[in-house]
Amino acid sequence: MKHVRVSGVLALVVLLAFMVSCTGNFQKNSYRGLGAMSVSYDVALKSAADLHKQGYISDEGKAEIIKVANSYKDAHNAAVQAFQDYLNAPADQKETKEGQAKVAMQASLAFYQELLGILTKNGVYGEPVEPWF
Amino acid sequence: MDPTVMAILAVTELIGKYGVPAALQIITTWDVEEPTVDDWEALKLKSAEDYFKE
Numbered sequence: 225m226k227h228v229r230v231s232g233v234l235a236l237v238v239l240l241a242f243m244v245s246c247t248g249n250f251q252k253n254s255y256r257g258l259g260a261m262s263v264s265y266d267v268a269l270k271s272a273a274d275l276h277k278q279g280y281i282s283d284e285g286k287a288e289i290i291k292v293a294n295s296y297k298d299a300h301n302a303a304v305q306a307f308q309d310y311l312n313a314p315a316d317q318k319e320t321k322e323g324q325a326k327v328a329m330q331a332s333l334a335f336y337q338e339l340l341g342i343l344t345k346n347g348v349y350g351e352p353v354e355p356w357f
Numbered sequence: 358m359d360p361t362v363m364a365i366l367a368v369t370e371l372i373g374k375y376g377v378p379a380a381l382q383i384i385t386t387w388d389v390e391e392p393t394v395d396d397w398e399a400l401k402l403k404s405a406e407d408y409f410k411e
Contacts, residue, residue: 251392252390252391255396255397258400260383260386262382263383265402266379266402272408272409273408276409286409290405290409294404294405297402300401307392308394311393311394311397
């Protein structure tokens, strides 16, 4: 298969964002991490759709990407929901909700790495950006 | 290097690599100090099938 370089997948940005999210303001840094992942997802899926339209990605590849991308989407949205629940939780439940949000965020990262693998396999990959933030 | 120059270079690089909309979205996300429920809601993703329908 012909590999086409597409600026899209911000692997390093996401990893850096998650490293940052381990320290400092838990909620703000998690928001930044999941925000970077949502941009990455959007750009990568647009790139994959363009490549499929141009015939660089087969129908089988498209089906594979959609399956894994939807798994990631579900995990990502569950993590976002967990943070909304954390925000809305009464003070005595904050600690529990924070723990649940962290678990959900880690789960979304695992799915994200799987998505990166499938995209790379199908010729969608990008260049990591420098840690400017 | 002057922080303003660094910021301009960084933004230029982001736009060059990922396009204006993606760069703006990253910058906007990064600029939120106290994310609200609505800010979080904006991060939710749409289904992968939708991209292939466009």
